[in-house]
Amino acid sequence: ITIDAKVPGGVYGSLMDSGKLTEGDFYYRFNDINYRNYSYRNWTYFTSFEVPSNIWSESRIILEFLGLDTVSDVILNGRLVGKSVNMFARYIWDVTSYLKKENEQTLEIEFQSPVEWSRKAYEKQAQDYEVPPKCIFPSFKGECHANHIRKMQSSFAWDWGPAFPNMGIWKPWNLIGFSSLRIKDILIFTKPTSPIGGGGKSRFDSVGWIVKLKVVFDAAVINKKISGKIRVDISGNTHLVKKINVTPKRYKIFIEEKFKVSKGILKTWWPNGYGNQPLYDLTVTWSADKTHEENHKTIIVGFRTVELDQSYVKPKRRVLGSNWVPSHVLPERMNQDYMNRLLIDAADTHQNCIRVWGGGIYESDEFYKTANELGILIWQDFMFACSMYPTNAKFLNSVAHEVETQVHRLQHHPSILVWGGNNENEQSLRENRYATAGNFRRYKEDYIKLYVDVIKNLVEAADDSRPFVVSSPSNGILTEEEDYVAENPEDNLYEHIFKIIILEKITLSYGKILILGEYFKV
Template sequence: LVVEGQVPGGIYTDLERAGVLRSGPLLYRFNDGNYRWIAFNDWNYALDFDVDSNLVNQPGVFLVLHGVDTIAEISLNGLFLGETDNMFVRYRFNVRNLLKVSNQLRVQFRSPVAVSGNRYEQQLMDYIVPPRCVPPEYQGECHANFIRKMQASFSWDWGPAFPSMGLWKAVSLEVYQSITLRDVYVETSLNGSDWQVDLLMHCETVDIGVSHSGTWTIRIFYNEDVLLHELIDDSLVSGDQEREATIEPWMPNGYGHPTLYNLSVSYSENEQVAIAKNLRIGFRTVVLVEDDLQTGGRTFYLQVNDVPIFLKGSNWIPADVLPELVTPEYIRDLLTSCVDANMNSLRVWGGGIYELDEFYQTADELGILVWQDFMFACSMYPTTSWFLESVSIEVVQQVRRLQAHPSVVLWAGNNENEAALRGNWYGTLSDFNLYRQDYIVLYVDTIREIVKREDPSRPFVVSSPSNGKLSEEEGHIARDPYSELYGDVHYYNYYSNGWNSSSFPKPRMSTEYGFQALPSVHSWATVADPSNDDDWSFNGALLSNRQHHPLGNFEMELQVSSRFGLPKTNLSTRRGLEDMIYLTQMHQAQAIKTQTLHYRRHKYQLSENGAGLTMAALYWQLNDIWQAPSWASIEYGGRWKPLHYFAVDFFAPFLCILTELDDGTVAAFVHFDRRQDLVAGTLTVSLRSWDLLDPLASFSSPVNQDMLADEPVWIRSLNELLNETGCTRETCFITSAFFDATTGQESIAPPNYLFLTSFPNVVDVSKVYVTQRSEWTVNITLLATDYVAAFVWIDSGTYYGTFSINGFMFYDRFKTVKFY
C-alpha cells in the first residue's frame, strides 16, 4: 500500500485523503474502532527532494524535525541518522556530509501501541507501573504512560483512540554560517516604578566549542509605529542598557488591556546579519500567593502586576485528536469564544499536547491567562534513565519555546497524579513509598529543577490538584490533596443536586468541575446514519459507543429525572433522544452556573472552618475532541452549547448572585471582579409565579461603590416571603435585575434567577417572529404567552453563529435576540 502523505500530517488523515478508508470519515459512526488496525501497524514515509548545489558544502546544514509522532528511525540517503521517541521534542541532525543535490529522506514509524505494550512488559520484570489499562468504557489502548505522546490519543473518557503516527509538525533544512537563534528568554520585572527586561538568547552553533564574536541588536517597539524607537540598539556588553519610555503593562481580560510590544533580536558578524528573531512580549509580573491564615490553611491565588486575579474560565483539551487537522482560524475562534464569555483563563490540561504557537500567540493578544500543565495525566510513570532523559529534553525545549509568552503564568507538573497516588486509584498503596519516590524523581527532581533553572520568572506547582506548599512540606504527596484550605481542587459529584450550592466545596481554587451533556442534534447528525433508527436512540449502540465515561448515560438520566423529570417520549426514538439532548444540556448549564456562582461568592467569604477565599473557577471542559457526550461548553467544530451562553452571564464582571442560605433566608449579593466594575444603582429582587408574567412582589435595594462584596444587598426569610405572597416553593421563583442610577435602565449586570425546588414542567414559547434580517445579524422578537417560559432555546439550524442570549428565562412581554 503506497499513498501520498502530507507534512504536517499523520497516517490516519493520509489514508483517508487517499480513499483507502472505505467505511467513511474517521469520526463517522463506529470508525474509531473500524480503523484501529492502522495503529497496530508500522508505517514508512519517504521523500525525494533536491537542493541547490551551493547548499551542500555550507558550514552548517541540519535536518530539523519539529514534531515526530512518535517512535521512528530517520535515515537520509540510506544512512541512519537517529531515532525519535518523543512527540514533544524537536530533533536536529547534522547532515552536512550526507546531503547531496538529490536526496531521499526516510522515516520508519513503529506502532505506538506495540511499543508502549512492549515497554510495559519489560517494566513488569521489575515492578508494575500502573494503570494496567484504561477502563473498558474508554474503548481505548493500554499503556500510554510508556510513550511520550498525546496521552489522550489512546482514548479518554471524552475522546476516541486514534494513536496516530506521522510528522505532525514541519520538517526543514537549516543552513547557516555560524550560529542560529533558537529561543529567547524574556523576563520583565518591576524595580520600583521602573520596568526591567532581561533577555537570554539560546543559540545553536555549527561547531561545538567554537567561539563567535559579533553584534546583537535589540529593539522594542509598539505596533508599526516605533513608539519606543530602538530602546536597546547596542553591541551587548556587561552592564544594563537603560532607556526612558512610558510602558503600558500587559493585563488579563477584564483587568486592563493585554498590551503587546514587538521585540526584535538580531545577530550580525562582519556587518552581515546572520540571524534575526521577532517576538511579541508583554510587560507583566506574576506571583503565586500562599499566605498563612489565622483561621487555618493558606491563601492560593495568582497576582498579575500586583493585582489579585480571580481566574474565570475553563480547561482546554486538544482541539482535535489528530493535531494536523487544527487550523489557526479554529484556535482563534475557540479562544475568541472564551473572551466573548468573559473568561480570563484557560488551563491547558496535561493529557494533551503543548499547544501550537498560534494558541499562545492568540492568548497573548486576547489577555487569556494560561495555566500550563506538563503532559502527564492520571497515571504512574516510569523513571528509567531513557525516560527521564527524554522528558528532560522535552521540558527544556517546551519551557524555552513558551516562556516568552505573557499569557503563560503558571507551570504544573502533572494532572491528578498526586491525588491518584494518595487516593490509591491504581492499587499502589502496598508499595506507596516506591511510587512516591518515582513521583519525586520525575516531577520534583527532574521537571521542577529544570523549570527553576530555565524559567525562574513563573510559579511552579508539582500537581493539580495539590496543596501547594503544604504538599511539599508533607513529602510532595499531601495527606489530603483535595483540602479546601490549601491549593486547588478538582470536584465532581454526579449524584448530588447540582442546582443546590450547599453541595459544593469552598476551595482556594477550583480548577476542575463539571457535568456531562449530550451533543446537539446538528453535531450528532454529522456522525450518525440518518436512516438507522438505532443511531438516533438514547439507548442505541452508537451513543453507547461514544459514551466513554463509566455510567455516564445513567448519570445524565438520573440528573434529568431529578431536576426535570424524564421526558414522556420513548427514549429509544429520535424524538426521545432530542428531548434528552435538550434536557441534559440545560441541566449541565444550570449546574455549572450554580457551582460557578458559588465559587465567585466565596471569593470574599471565609467559613468558620477556614474554607473559602476562592480565587478560581475553571470548569471542565471548554472544547470537544469529537461528537459525543462530554463536559464541554463548545462542541467539536465550534458550536456553542447552552453552557457557554450561561458562561457569558455567570462570568460577567459585575453581577447579582441569588442564593438560599443555610439559615432559611434568601440573599442577594452584588459581585464584581474589580471595584471599578461596580456600578451605582438599584437592585430589584422579585418573587414571581410560574403562571404569571408580572411579579407578585418586588423589593429594591440601593447599590453604591462602597458596598462590601461579602455582605448581602438584600436578605429575607424565605418562609415569610412565601407566606406573604401565597406562594410555595413549587409555584414560584425569584429573579433579580439591576438598574443603573444614571440612566434608570437595566445595566450591564445580567439578570439572574433562583429556583426554589426541582424544576416544574417547562412551558413552550408560543410564537417566534423574525423581525429584521441583514447580512450580518438577525433580530428575533419572541412573544410570550401568559406563562413564564424557562430555558428558552433558539436553534440556528445549520447556520453557524451565536445569539446575543440563549437558553434564557422568559418572563417578559417580548424579548429581542440578535444572531451574529
C-alpha cells in the same frame, strides 16, 4: 499501502484524504474501532529534495524536526541520522556529512506503531516492577500503556474521547545551514524599575522596565572563536547593540543580556476584563563579523509580572475560565479557525484563564498568540495525566528534552501564568487508584524523581518568572511540606483546578487576584 502524505500531518489524516477510510468521519459511530488496525502497523514517510545552492558553502548543515509523532528512525540518503522517541521534543541533527553534493537527497522517516512500542516498553519495565495502570478502563475501548510513550496520552482514548494512536510528521521540518551562530530560542524576564500597586491603570503604564534576555544559539563550530554583535529591537525601536565574542565548547550556547526601558514607553499587559493587552514584537538579530551572515528571531512579548502568594486572602478579583482538551483527537485535524473561535467565545463570556490539560498536547503557537491578544491567562500543564510513569534513564532524558523544548518555546508568552507538573497523579498515588499501595514507597520515589527532581528543577532553572505547581489537585505549599504527596490532595480548602482553588492568590503587576473559578471542559 502507499499514499500521498501531507506534511505537517499524520497517518490517519492522510488515509482519510486519500480515500482509504471508507466508513465515514473519524467520529462517526464506531470508527475508532473500525479504523484501529492502522495504528498497529509501522509506517514510513519518504520524499526527495534538492539542497538550495546557498547552503552548500555553510560550515554546518542541520536537519530540524519541530515534531515527530512519535517513535521513528530518520534516514537520510540511506544512512541513519537519528531516532525520535518524544512527540513533544524538537530534534536537531547535524547532516553536513550525510548530504550528497549535486545529487537529489532521499529522506525516510520510519515510524513504529505506538501501540506496539508502548506495549513492549511496558513489558520491559515490568521485568523490574510494573508501572501502572496496566490498561485503561474497558469502557473507553482504547489502547493500553500510553504512560510508557511520550505522546498525546488521550490518543489512546479517554473518558471524553476515542482512541486514534496516530503517527506522522506533525510539525514542520527544515534544512538549515550556517557558519557562526543561529538564534534558536529567546527567553525574556521583565521587572518593573519601581514598585507597582494602587493608583489606577495609569500608575502601571508609567513605570520603566528592566529586561533580561537569555538567547539560545546553535553554534556551527566548537573550540573556535566567533565574533559578531547582537541587536535587540522592540517594535522597531533599538534598545541594545552589543559586541559578542564567544568560543563555544558545545554546539548549544546561551548569551544573557540586560537593558532598561524608560518610563512611559511600554504599557502593561492586562488579563481579559481588567484592561488592554498591548503586545510588542521583540527581535534579536545576530550579525557575524567574519562571515557577515545574519539571522534573526522575533517573539511576541507583553510586560507584566507574576508571583504566587499562598497565604489566605479574601477574594477581590477572580480568575474565571475553563479546562482545555485538544480540539481534535488528531493533531493534523486541529482547525485554527475553530480553535480561535473557542478562545474568542471564552473571552466573550468573561473568562480570563484556561488550563491546558495534561493529557493532551502543548498547543500550537497560534493558540498562545490568540490567548495573548485576548488577555486569557494560561495554566500550562506538562503532558502527564492519570497514571504512574517510568523513571528509567532513557525516559527521564526524553522528558528533560521535552521540558527544554516546551519551556523555551512558550516562556515568552505573557499569557502563560503558571506551569503545572501533572494532572491527578498525586491524587492517584495517594488514593491507590492504580493499586500502588503495596509498593507505595517505590511509586512515591518515582513521583518525586519525575515531577520534582527533573521537571520542577528544570523548569525553575529555565524560567523563574512564573510559578510551578507539581500537580492538580494538590494543596500547594502544604503538599510540599508533606513531601509532595499530601495525605488528602483533595482537601476542600484547596480542591481541583477543575473545581475551585482557594487560599492561593496570584499577584500580578496590576494587583492581587484570587483564583476562585469554576473549570469545565471546553
